Amino acid sequence: MFxxxxxxxxxxxGIAAKELSERGLKTLVLERxxxxxxxxxYTDSVLPWELSNANMIPEEELARDxxxxxxxxxxxxxxxxxxxxxxxxxxxxxxxKPFGWFRGNHLGGRSIMWGRQxxxxxxxxxxxxxxxxxxxDWPIRYADIAPWYDHVERFIGVSGSKExxxxxxxxxxxxxxxxxxxxxxFAGKVAxxxxxxxxxxxxxxxxxxxxPHHEELGRSQCQVRSLCERGCTFGAYHSSLSSSLxxxxxxxxxxxxxxxxxxxxxxxxxxxxxTGVRVIDSNTKKTKTYQAKLVFLCASTIPTTQILLxxxxxxxxxxxxxxxxxxxxxxxxxxxxxxxxxYPGLENSxxxxxxxxxxxxxxxxxxxxxxxxxxxxGFQGGAARAGWGxxxxxxxxxxxxxxxxxxxxxxxxxxxYLSGFGEMLPNRDxxxxxxxxxxxxWGIPQAHIECVHGENELKMGKQMIADxxxxxxxxxxxxxxxxxxxxxxxDAIHEMGTAxxxxxxxxxxxxxxxxxxxxxxxFVTDGAAMASGGCQNPSLTYMALSARxxxxxxxFLKAGKx
Amino acid sequence: MDQFSRRxxxxxxxLLAGVAAIPHGAAHALFDGPASLPPATxxxxxAVADTIIPTTDTPGAAEAGVPDRLQKMLANWAAPxxxxxxxGALQKIDGAARTEAGSTFxxxxxxxxxxxLKTFDTAHSGDPGYSKLKELVIxxxxxxxxxxxxxxxxxxxxxxxxxxxxxTAETRNYGGPGL
Numbered sequence: 001m002f003x004x005x006x007x008x009x010x011x012x013x014g015i016a017a018k019e020l021s022e023r024g025l026k027t028l029v030l031e032r033x034x035x036x037x038x039x040x041x042y043t044d045s046v047l048p049w050e051l052s053n054a055n056m057i058p059e060e061e062l063a064r065d066x067x068x069x070x071x072x073x074x075x076x077x078x079x080x081x082x083x084x085x086x087x088x089x090x091x092x093x094x095x096x097k098p099f100g101w102f103r104g105n106h107l108g109g110r111s112i113m114w115g116r117q118x119x120x121x122x123x124x125x126x127x128x129x130x131x132x133x134x135x136x137d138w139p140i141r142y143a144d145i146a147p148w149y150d151h152v153e154r155f156i157g158v159s160g161s162k163e164x165x166x167x168x169x170x171x172x173x174x175x176x177x178x179x180x181x182x183x184x185x186f187a188g189k190v191a192x193x194x195x196x197x198x199x200x201x202x203x204x205x206x207x208x209x210x211x212p213h214h215e216e217l218g219r220s221q222c223q224v225r226s227l228c229e230r231g232c233t234f235g236a237y238h239s240s241l242s243s244s245l246x247x248x249x250x251x252x253x254x255x256x257x258x259x260x261x262x263x264x265x266x267x268x269x270x271x272x273x274x275t276g277v278r279v280i281d282s283n284t285k286k287t288k289t290y291q292a293k294l295v296f297l298c299a300s301t302i303p304t305t306q307i308l309l310x311x312x313x314x315x316x317x318x319x320x321x322x323x324x325x326x327x328x329x330x331x332x333x334x335x336x337x338x339x340x341x342x343y344p345g346l347e348n349s350x351x352x353x354x355x356x357x358x359x360x361x362x363x364x365x366x367x368x369x370x371x372x373x374x375x376x377x378g379f380q381g382g383a384a385r386a387g388w389g390x391x392x393x394x395x396x397x398x399x400x401x402x403x404x405x406x407x408x409x410x411x412x413x414x415x416x417y418l419s420g421f422g423e424m425l426p427n428r429d430x431x432x433x434x435x436x437x438x439x440x441x442w443g444i445p446q447a448h449i450e451c452v453h454g455e456n457e458l459k460m461g462k463q464m465i466a467d468x469x470x471x472x473x474x475x476x477x478x479x480x481x482x483x484x485x486x487x488x489x490x491d492a493i494h495e496m497g498t499a500x501x502x503x504x505x506x507x508x509x510x511x512x513x514x515x516x517x518x519x520x521x522x523f524v525t526d527g528a529a530m531a532s533g534g535c536q537n538p539s540l541t542y543m544a545l546s547a548r549x550x551x552x553x554x555x556f557l558k559a560g561k562x
Numbered sequence: 563m564d565q566f567s568r569r570x571x572x573x574x575x576x577l578l579a580g581v582a583a584i585p586h587g588a589a590h591a592l593f594d595g596p597a598s599l600p601p602a603t604x605x606x607x608x609a610v611a612d613t614i615i616p617t618t619d620t621p622g623a624a625e626a627g628v629p630d631r632l633q634k635m636l637a638n639w640a641a642p643x644x645x646x647x648x649x650g651a652l653q654k655i656d657g658a659a660r661t662e663a664g665s666t667f668x669x670x671x672x673x674x675x676x677x678x679l680k681t682f683d684t685a686h687s688g689d690p691g692y693s694k695l696k697e698l699v700i701x702x703x704x705x706x707x708x709x710x711x712x713x714x715x716x717x718x719x720x721x722x723x724x725x726x727x728x729x730t731a732e733t734r735n736y737g738g739p740g741l
Binding site for chain 1: 613614615616618620622631634635638639640641644676679680683684687696697698700701702704705706707710713714716718719720721722723724725726727728729733734735736737738739
């Protein structure tokens with residue numbers, strides 16, 4: 001018997017495994033997907049002229065196998081192995097409520113393909129649900145999680161600049177990836193035209209400089225290649241494979257089992273504890289039960305809630321941890337739209353290297369400037385000079401021959417782009433349930449996902465686009481692209497909620513230690529736990545919650561409380 | 563995905579090619595077309611590619627291996643409708659050569675090829691077959707070793723981010739994907 005089972009090896013599971021193992025707990029990690037090896041499994045050494053089909057997936061294969069995953073920005077021939085074949089991993093949505101569920105099926109999960117943008121939630125974010133009455137009041141505040149943000153940021157390595165902004169707390173960063181000259185110019189003009197708005201280097205989980213504790217894990221400095229979604233042989237960005245799982249393994253306390261699909265949890269109503277984890281071997285379909293003193297559910301928002309719902313029993317007719325009927329509810333994602341423009345001048349300036357981050361504009365709506373909606377949004381963005389691709393489309397009247405070649409040879413005009421990330425309000429009708437009849441290839445009921453944007457999202461979206469355009473124009477640029485369509489739910493790949501933290505077991509699923517209310521040895525620390533989404537990229541918060549909960553779990557175990 | 567979602571925005575702006583359009587009737591069986599194109603089509607394809615991106619002070623598309631790559635993409639990547647559109651565009655170019663210059667495109671001199679193709683390009687830049695053909699030739703060229711490292715500059719491991727360097731007479735764009 002293990003001390004702890006961690007279900008899922010992705011962003012959250014990797015950190016939970018590390019923290020539990022480091023505290024001496026014999027820890028079993030169960031990963032549903034196949035084994036990947038750090039380095040050996042990656043495709044980052046493929047040179048441009050070695051890419052097949054101009055790095056595109058054959059059209060019929062793309063349409064047949066990846067109708068959903070193929071829409072991801074990170075999906076191409078070199079990264080194909082990291083994304084599921086949609087027909088093999090079905091889920092259900094109402095016809096009129098599309099939801100994009102983007103993921104892989106492998107050790108490390110989306111920590112391999114993530115965008116590495118790393119931001120803290122702030123006190124304002126933790127207070128938001130209480131303040132405007134949407135969702136369950138977070139049972140923690142910034143002060144509770146701040147030491148864990150510190151802890152995780154130090155471990156993973158985060159590049160960034162200290163800015164002293166209350167809505168985006170600082171950490172102890174590795175050197176930032178500096179803004180290029182057009183971005184500096186844009187930042188200055190935005191500050192002049194829109195006092196209070198800041199354009200800062202994007203904070204990212206990259207080793208702009210490796211510290212000894214990073215190097216001890218075999219990680220080294222970022223080579224500025226932007227091949228990240230292929231996997232990085234340098235371990236220069238944080239992933240489960242490069243960073244947290246190696247840390248777990250070197251304690252000698254961690255065992256990883258892949259190809260293990262968790263079906264359900266076994267709960268003993270007398271003790272109130274989870275006593276086992278039912279697993280189906282992904283390939284042989286044989287079943288097995290694992291036991292441990294405590295369980296961390298880090299299977300990713302949707303599968304975590306699917307497992308809890310699928311764990312219904314006589315004592316738990318609505319699923320495990322669902323006496324509140326809140327399990328599955330308050331599904332959120334980020335949403336956005338943006339704009340891009342031509343940016344004048346600075347013809348004599350260029351850059352070298354493919355920087356793995358751009359700039360970030362922290363939230364200003366309902367912070368320093370009011371909004372006709374609740375909550376707010378931030379922007380990721382950047383500026384770059386038109387390269388061969390852009391110039392072949394936008395560089396002038398259509399041409400061929402030496403004239404075309406000449407045109408594409410030198411850097412073109414600067415372009416600046418802004419891509420907004422807005423906070424969705426928790427809405428109990430945005431929810432996951434188990435499909436009543438459809439199952440997956442392991443006989444597990446499919447997730448049925450219902451999620452739509454509400455009034456607040458639509459109003460915010462309009463402001464987001466207007467603000468993006470206004471900043472580009474205010475800085476002297478000319479808008480050449482300005483979307484009016486928002487991303488559909490799921491497309492930000494930040495799906496969260498459905499097993500929300502809260503103080504009241506009647507209106508939430510988890511307590512302030514991420515324990516399922518009433519089940520002291522069951523912890524949920526992935527995106528499902530989020531009581532609200534903020535507008536900041538959420539992975540850092542999942543990792544901080546995981547580390548914090550692991551600390552408390554180990555303490556409770558030692559004290560005989562679980 | 564909407565082109566403004568997430569970090570794909572910059573890549574989408576730069577390439578404006580985005581994800582290859584999904585052909586209709588994707589219920590087709592996997593394309594199992596002829597192993598290779600007829601020799602006349604291969605000559606035509608090579609001549610068109612090498613006219614779009616000719617040899618200048620650096621290699622052109624032919625020397626960079628683009629025709630071979632393009633043939634492979636027609637066989638392995640393109641859905642039947644796409645393949646037909648691109649081959650159709652090639653035939654239209656050949657047709658224009660025959661009409662205007664009384665010769666197949668491949669038999670024309672480089673100067674005459676350029677003349678014919680320039681006229682064709684101006685008139686047909688909106689044609690799905692021709693615009694995809696041109697786009698693929700350009701992509702394959704700037705992904706090729708000659709295109710990315712001789713005509714342009716490419717380092718697989720830049721090593722460090724230099725946010726501000728001066729543009730000089732020697733400055734070139736960067737080759738490789740996603741730019």
